[in-house]
Amino acid sequence: MKKVNLSIEKKSYATREAVRTLRTNLQFCGDDKRVILVTSCVPGEGKTSVSVSLAESIADMGKSVILVDADIRKSVMASRLGITGVEKGLSHFLSGQCVLADVIVATNIPKFHILLSGPQAPNPTELLESKRFSGMLESMKNVYDYIIIDCPPLGVVIDAAIIGRLSDGAIMVVEAGKTKYRLAQNVKDQLENSGASVLGVVLNKVEQKNQKRYYNKYYGSYKYEGYYKTDDDAKNA
């Protein structure tokens, strides 16, 4: 198996705490919740950031995890994580061009494997609906404790709903102050209609001055989890 070094940006204390909270809440959802998809309403809300942080945090507690980049329309995962020299990915496997073992790579983080998206495919929906995809998740379940799937935004393309049918649960990332309530509600409904249970919502990019307000409002209701990282954190990282 190929091995790559991930370059993951250093996180602030507050961000690490928020990710740990997310991981803990995922664990409390039950040990049958192992195939987890991450989606959002619109692009750029932080799905990839949350997926990577969550997978890293799971590996950190000694559980095995594979991060699947299922954004086969427009993926930035490889460049975001500084991965070079990996040519093949999910789209190659799903189109029958190679076997799974050829596309999974190990990383410098113990117990953290990754499956990159591979090149853009002309027929993503068809590929994700294929038996190869469901079979892949089944075999991954025998190997890994957790399978974290980074999906495209469900408010834009249907892929996350297709993946939702095969997942144990979904995490929705919502950018604070950006996503409209009605759209978030629609996406949540779409996920539930696909058969995915929405485990929680990560409220991302919360401005520091608003943290307390959000924390009180959302944490109190226990419906939402925060993943707090401000622009200041990003600058100081």
Ligand SMILES: Nc1ncnc2c1ncn2[C@@H]1O[C@H](COP(=O)(O)OP(=O)(O)OP(=O)(O)O)[C@@H](O)[C@H]1O
């Ligand atoms: N909490 C945060 N604070 C500040 N910047 C953030 C935060 N989370 C993500 N970002 C930044 O926002 C941008 C979009 O993040 P990311 O790529 O994770 O979103 P995405 O939902 O996966 O996007 P896409 O829909 O294009 O796949 C990136 O530049 C990322 O560094």
Ligand SMILES: [Mg+2]
């Ligand atoms: Mg992304």
